[in-house]
Amino acid sequence: MSLIKKCIINKDVSYKPVWLMRQAGRYLPEFRAIRKKNQNFISLCLNTKLVPEITLQPIKRFDLDAAIIFSDILMIPYGFGQNVIFNKGLGPELGIFDKSNFSNINEKDFKKKLDPIYNSIKITSKNEILKNKDLIGFVGAPWTLLVYIINRASPKKNINKNFFNDQSLIDKLLRFLVKYIKIHILNQIKSGATIIQVFDSWAGLLEEEDLGKYIYAPTKEIIDFIRTLNVPSICFPRNIKNYKKFVTTVKPDVISIDYNVNPEKILEEIDIPVQGGLNPEKLLEDKATLKQEVKKYLKVFKNHPYIFNLGHGVLPETNPNMVEYLIKFIKDN
Numbered sequence: 001m002s003l004i005k006k007c008i009i010n011k012d013v014s015y016k017p018v019w020l021m022r023q024a025g026r027y028l029p030e031f032r033a034i035r036k037k038n039q040n041f042i043s044l045c046l047n048t049k050l051v052p053e054i055t056l057q058p059i060k061r062f063d064l065d066a067a068i069i070f071s072d073i074l075m076i077p078y079g080f081g082q083n084v085i086f087n088k089g090l091g092p093e094l095g096i097f098d099k100s101n102f103s104n105i106n107e108k109d110f111k112k113k114l115d116p117i118y119n120s121i122k123i124t125s126k127n128e129i130l131k132n133k134d135l136i137g138f139v140g141a142p143w144t145l146l147v148y149i150i151n152r153a154s155p156k157k158n159i160n161k162n163f164f165n166d167q168s169l170i171d172k173l174l175r176f177l178v179k180y181i182k183i184h185i186l187n188q189i190k191s192g193a194t195i196i197q198v199f200d201s202w203a204g205l206l207e208e209e210d211l212g213k214y215i216y217a218p219t220k221e222i223i224d225f226i227r228t229l230n231v232p233s234i235c236f237p238r239n240i241k242n243y244k245k246f247v248t249t250v251k252p253d254v255i256s257i258d259y260n261v262n263p264e265k266i267l268e269e270i271d272i273p274v275q276g277g278l279n280p281e282k283l284l285e286d287k288a289t290l291k292q293e294v295k296k297y298l299k300v301f302k303n304h305p306y307i308f309n310l311g312h313g314v315l316p317e318t319n320p321n322m323v324e325y326l327i328k329f330i331k332d333n
């Protein structure tokens with residue numbers, strides 16, 4: 001059994017496994033060299049020669065316990081036939097999505113469009129370097145994908161005021177998303193993904209009264225589905241206010257926390273394995289500051305099953321030497 005699975009399934013507290021969100025990508029010079037030659041991000045995510053290489057870049061450098069497949073949550077809207085472009089510095093830009101789009105969505109075309117991802121997972125999972133390590137597959141949660149599809153851009157800048165105007169469109173899209181997220185998960189697992197993480201990056205945008213419909217019910221359906229496949233699930237509902245309610249309602253195997261969460265409070269409230277928390281900005285500071293902060297998380301979760309990770313992705317300006325220092329420090333403690 002892999003060390004992460006020992007933590008999740010056996011609730012082993014003696015070893016703290018580690019991987020980092022966005023461990024493949026932006027901050028690594030070997031990734032930047034590939035990215036420079038591959039300006040189209042979607043095509044890069046569909047490149048079965050480069051995706052396994054990028055996925056394994058951090059594993060070659062650092063003593064990590066898992067690789068995460070190099071892909072993006074917006075490959076699902078791409079699989080729906082929606083236009084998706086990644087502009088440098090501006091974030092993603094998506095084409096119009098209205099009722100007419102539904103007639104173009106079908107399982108055969110979706111699978112065909114995303115097939116290179118599944119082939120990359122097959123190739124990557126067979127690499128010797130991942131022996132006894134996990135290969136993490138992932139999806140965006142229904143709510144977060146709904147936000148990108150309807151808003152057509154990151155909600156970081158602004159959210160379309162007419163977002164909920166066409167309620168029948170939203171309701172139908174939510175049902176389509178749950179169905180196709182499950183298909184995407186199943187195909188990743190069949191290809192060799194051994195854990196699934198569900199990213200709900202924009203969970204924090206909703207008010208309490210809307211959580212049931214847009215977060216709890218659809219995410220629970222996905223988590224229940226992953227459970228039938230005997231694969232552990234990790235949920236990352238970023239900025240959600242009530243973790244206890246989320247965990248008891250959705251019932252993931254692991255809850256991943258962001259850097260605004262007080263780890264001591266989580267420990268009091270939650271009895272399932274926990275992942276993450278460290279503010280990625282700590283990797284931009286000096287080693288002593290980083291060490292102090294890491295120690296805090298290791299101390300709080302000393303007697304609790306805990307997967308070390310960050311509270312969000314590795315920042316592009318991070319020095320890879322600091323990542324190396326971080327991982328060595330965790331392994332030596």
Ligand code: 1CP
Nearest residue numbers: 021022023024025026068069070071072073091154199201
């Ligand atoms: O080189 C570049 O310009 C591309 C930058 C980049 C990378 C490296 C994007 C664009 N996506 C990715 C890969 C990626 N995205 C991974 C790969 C595996 C790894 O973690 O190493 C993963 C898991 C994601 C997930 C993802 N994509 C999320 C969820 C996590 C989060 O950041 O909250 C989201 C919201 C996206 C959408 C996305 N992809 C890329 C951008 C710029 C954005 C928009 C972010 C925003 O709205 O602010």
